[in-house]
Structure formats: structure tokens, C-alpha cells
Amino acid sequence: xxxxxxxxxxxxxxxxxxxxxGLGLLIGVTLSMAGIYRGMVxxxxxxLANSGADLWVVQQDTQGPYAESSNLRDDVVRAxxxxxxxxxxANVTYFTMQVALGARDVRAMVVGFEPGRPGAPAFLIAGRRxxxxxxxxxxxxxxxxxxxxxxxxxxxxxxxxxxxRRMVSSGGDPMVFVPLKDAQExxxxxxxxAIVNERERLAGNPxxxxxxxxxxxxxxxxxxxxxxxxxxxxxxxxxxxSADEVAANVRRWKHLTAFTRAQMEEILVAKLIATSAxxxxxxxxxxxxxSAAIVAFIITTMTLGKVREIAVLxxxxxxxxxxxxxxxQQALGLGLIGFVVGKIAATLWAPIFPKYxxxxxxxxxxxxxxxxxxxxxxxxxxxxxxxxVDPATAIGG
Numbered sequence: 311x312x313x314x315x316x317x318x319x320x321x322x323x324x325x326x327x328x329x330x331x332g333l334g335l336l337i338g339v340t341l342s343m344a345g346i347y348r349g350m351v352x353x354x355x356x357x358l359a360n361s362g363a364d365l366w367v368v369q370q371d372t373q374g375p376y377a378e379s380s381n382l383r384d385d386v387v388r389a390x391x392x393x394x395x396x397x398x399x400a401n402v403t404y405f406t407m408q409v410a411l412g413a414r415d416v417r418a419m420v421v422g423f424e425p426g427r428p429g430a431p432a433f434l435i436a437g438r439r440x441x442x443x444x445x446x447x448x449x450x451x452x453x454x455x456x457x458x459x460x461x462x463x464x465x466x467x468x469x470x471x472x473x474x475r476r477m478v479s480s481g482g483d484p485m486v487f488v489p490l491k492d493a494q495e496x497x498x499x500x501x502x503x504a505i506v507n508e509r510e511r512l513a514g515n516p517x518x519x520x521x522x523x524x525x526x527x528x529x530x531x532x533x534x535x536x537x538x539x540x541x542x543x544x545x546x547x548x549x550x551x552s553a554d555e556v557a558a559n560v561r562r563w564k565h566l567t568a569f570t571r572a573q574m575e576e577i578l579v580a581k582l583i584a585t586s587a588x589x590x591x592x593x594x595x596x597x598x599x600x601s602a603a604i605v606a607f608i609i610t611t612m613t614l615g616k617v618r619e620i621a622v623l624x625x626x627x628x629x630x631x632x633x634x635x636x637x638x639q640q641a642l643g644l645g646l647i648g649f650v651v652g653k654i655a656a657t658l659w660a661p662i663f664p665k666y667x668x669x670x671x672x673x674x675x676x677x678x679x680x681x682x683x684x685x686x687x688x689x690x691x692x693x694x695x696x697x698x699v700d701p702a703t704a705i706g707g
Contacts, residue, residue: 327647329644332604333645337649337651338655340598340652341656342667343590344594344673345660345670347583347586348667349667351579353479354575354579358571358574358575361428363429363571364571365545365546365569366542366545367542367545367564368380368382369567370567373567375542376404376574376582377577382566384401384539390560399428399543400428401424401543403539403540405496406483407463407464410462416455416484423490430487432474435473439472443491445469447461450478450485450486451473451474463488463496602684605685606692609637613640617703633696634697637689641692645681646682649681
């Protein structure tokens with residue numbers, strides 16, 4: 311069978327190949343968008359896996375600590391540890407802020423944890439774990455910080471002693487791990503002017519500064535300057551017990567909300583990134599429509615540029631089915647070149663994206679099938695135009 315694609319490649323290879331490259335870049339963007347969504351889901355799952363917890367105990371009637379604010383007293387953990395089926399429980403705090411290194415700052419999720427308990431960084435690729443009670447930090451590789459760097463969180467300075475990898479928030483921000491006490495202090499730390507103003511307000515309040523009660527004002531000030539709040543309690547379930555059973559006990563006896571891993575994954579994937587997923591889905595639909603329009607335009611233009619050749623084929627008795635197959639072959643050839651270029655482009659530029667881009671082979675396979683279907687549908691206009699060519703055109707009629 312005569313190949314229109316082969317003829318184009320032989321006699322006008324530049325036009326055909328560059329058209330395929332242009333289409334490929336568009337397909338590369340489409341694959342990258344799908345990869346960004348996969349990366350968001352993977353970040354959410356990595357966040358749960360890296361915590362090492364089976365249960366998340368949070369403030370009653372909240373979906374914290376990742377989806378919304380949750381505030382617990384840090385002594386509640388002792389009551390949780392006493393429940394049947396609880397192997398281990400630990401306080402943890404999460405808050406997102408700019409962590410500074412000199413004049414440069416990085417947006418990161420600061421995690422306050424208790425060393426050796428759930429919530430600690432799972433593994434290190436360099437350095438050591440935190441061994442001191444204050445002012446040491448383990449950072450994710452994506453922060454760009456190095457061992458020995460002196461980073462600033464609020465007014466405190468921390469020394470980077472360890473580097474870890476793939477420790478990110480659900481939004482893709484790298485994590486910075488610090489001791490729990492430091493994180494509690496940093497989370498609600500006020501500036502000096504605010505502290506002075508608050509002390510003056512308390513001193514001016516007769517309820518806290520009674521003339522006949524010495525020491526009352528100092529006690530109130532001390533109570534307000536110490537933070538005993540955490541965002542969640544991470545629980546490991548003992549062998550022989552189910553997470554659902556322990557979660558039910560927490561809800562019933564401690565009047566707190568507890569989420570199992572499956573429930574927390576549902577919150578992160580189905581709720582937190584749902585809007586982003588819909589946006590990416592809309593972009594994918596738009597890109598698919600644009601790709602189909604481009605392929606249809608290109609194939610139709612190429613077909614109309616070979617009207618005389620098609621007329622000759624019809625004049626010598628070539629069947630319409632054969633002519634349609636040649637045009638379809640040309641469209642699929644263009645789609646194949648475009649997909650190969652797009653896959654290579656997406657693979658090359660994925661590491662430099664600011665967000666994690668996860669390119670799955672299954673997505674690539676689905677993308678290839680979709681591209682071929684779009685090219686086949688887009689060729690219908692060109693096939694219709696070719697079948698309407700008058701054979702007399704071949705002899706100048």
C-alpha cells in the first residue's frame with residue numbers, strides 16, 4: 311500500500327518531523343500535568359507513610375492535623391498510652407513557614423517530634439539523628455540545606471545535623487524536623503513588642519494584678535508564655551489489635567477524634583487535593599481538544615496538498631478504503647512521533663519542576679492509546695476531504 315506518511319517523510323521530512331515535534335511538546339505538557347497529579351497523590355501517601363503511625367488522634371470534630379487546625383494539650387498523650395491496643399503514642403506539631411538560611415529562605419513544613427517515637431524522620435541519607443533536646447534539625451534534601459548549616463526558625467537558630475529524602479507535606483513542601491519543645495515554642499512565639507504589650511495589658515487588668523495577691527501577675531504571665539499545645543497524637547497499634555478498634559476506644563472514652571490510615575488518606579487525597587485534581591482534569595481535557603484540533607488541521611492541510619496525487623489514485627481505480635487507510639496511517643504516524651517526543655520531553659523536564667512529577671508507565675500507556683484515538687478521530691475530516699476529490703483533477707479537469 312502506498313504510504314502518504316512515508317512520502318511526506320521522504321520528500322518533506324522537515325515539515326512532517328517538525329510538526330510531530332510540535333505536537334510532541336504539547337503531548338509532553340499533557341503527560342506532565344498527569345504526572346503532577348500523580349505526584350500530589352504520592353506526596354500525600356508519603357506523608358502518611360513517613361509518619362509511621364496507624365492512628366491520628368486530633369481535636370474533637372476536626373480533620374487535623376493536615377486538613378485543618380487541631381489543638382490538643384500535650385499531657386493527653388499519657389491517657390492515650392493507657393488505652394488497650396496502643397503500643398506507642400507521641401505528640402507532634404506541624405506548621406508551615408519560611409525557614410531562613412542567611413538571606414535565603416525556603417517554604418517548609420516544620421515538624422516537632424519526640425525522637426524515637428512516631429513522627430520522627432524514617433531514614434537519613436546523610437548526617438545523624440537529633441540527639442540533643444534543643445536547636446538541632448533534620449531537613450529534607452529538597453530544602454537545599456546542607457549539614458552544618460545554621461538555619462533560623464522564628465528567632466531561634468538550629469544546626470542541620472541530618473538530611474533525609476521524600477519527607478514532604480501534602481502540598482509538596484519539604485519538611486524540617488526539630489525537637490517538640492522547640493517547635494511548640496516556635497509555633498506560638500510572639501515578637502518582643504507583642505510580649506511587652508501583653509504584659510502591660512495583664513498588669514493593667516485588676517483581675518490579674520490584685521494588690522492583695524502578690525505573685526498572681528507573675529503566675530499568669532508564666533502560664534501564657536509557655537505553650538503546652540500540640541496538633542496531633544500519632545499512635546502505633548499493638549499486634550493483635552485493629553486500628554478501627556483502638557480508634558473507637560479513643561472516640562468513646564477520650565472524646566477526641568481518631569482517624570485510621572485509610573481515613574486520613576481519604577481526607578488528604580479526596581478532600582485536600584480534590585480542587586487541584588479537578589483543575590488538572592480540566593487542563594487535560596482542554597489539552598486533548600487542542601491536540602485533536604491541531605492534528606485535524608495538520609492532516610487536512612497535508613491531504614489537501616496532495617489532491618492531484620489522490621486524484622491519480624482514484625483515476626487508476628484505487629478504492630476509497632485504501633485512500634482512507636493511507637490518511638489514517640499518516641495521522642497515526644504523526645501521533646506516534648508526537649508521543650515519542652512528548653514522552654522524552656516530559657521525562658527530561660520532570661526533575662526540574664518545582665513540584666514532584668511522577669510519570670507512571672501505566673499513564674504513558676493510557677496516554678499513547680488516547681493519542682492514537684485522537685489522531686484517528688482527527689483524520690476523519692481529512693478522509694472526508696480526500697474522498698470528495700474529483701478524479702478529473704488528475705488530468706487538470
